[in-house]
Amino acid sequence: MRLNEITYTNAVPVDGYGPGFFRVGGVAHEGPLLVWDRGRADWGGLDDVETLLSMAGTVDVLFIGTGAETAHLPAGLRAQLEEAGLGVDAMNSPSACRTYNVLLSEGRRVALAALPV
Template identity: 70%
Template sequence: MRLNEIIYTDARPVDGYGPGFFRVGGEVHEGALLLWDKGKAGWGGFEDDGSLLSFVDLVDVILVGTGAEISFLPKELRERLEAEGLGVEVMSSPSACRTYNVLISEGRRVALAVLPV
């Protein structure tokens, strides 16, 4: 099997995560995180729909990591995001981080919103 090194153009991948933190591009971020090709910021969780809605024209899909285990998004939040044309994929935070890294390596328009494990 041949393995190729992934080269990221603009976006920074998630390097790691642990109890209460994420490591992005070698920098540690404590707490919930929003990550996209142009930056990163803290995220207020499911109640912070304004931060997610700010991605309407920037991305095609938001990967939402719900912590160590997968759980449902609040119905109202999902409906608001989808009404604005944003695709939403919900998964555990570890899965969301891995999926984000793969999609940014392909140059996809994706954002990551993750709760810590």
């Protein structure tokens, strides 16, 4: 088996998570989190639509972590994001972090918006 070292250019993977926090690039981040090719930032949660819409054109798939449990996104939010050209996939935050990391390692244009567990 041949293993290749993965190089992250601007985006960084999620190293871990726990009650109320995420660890990204070795740095703990408390509260809801947004990670994409421009780094990491606070995210205002499901009501912070404008921040998510600002990624249109630079992100193909947006993973939304809904906390400890998988929850459906509000229909209006999903419609706005899809209308802007963002592919959206909602799942629990641990799964969203793992999926984001895998697609990031493949060089995909992905983003993660996640609520803490």
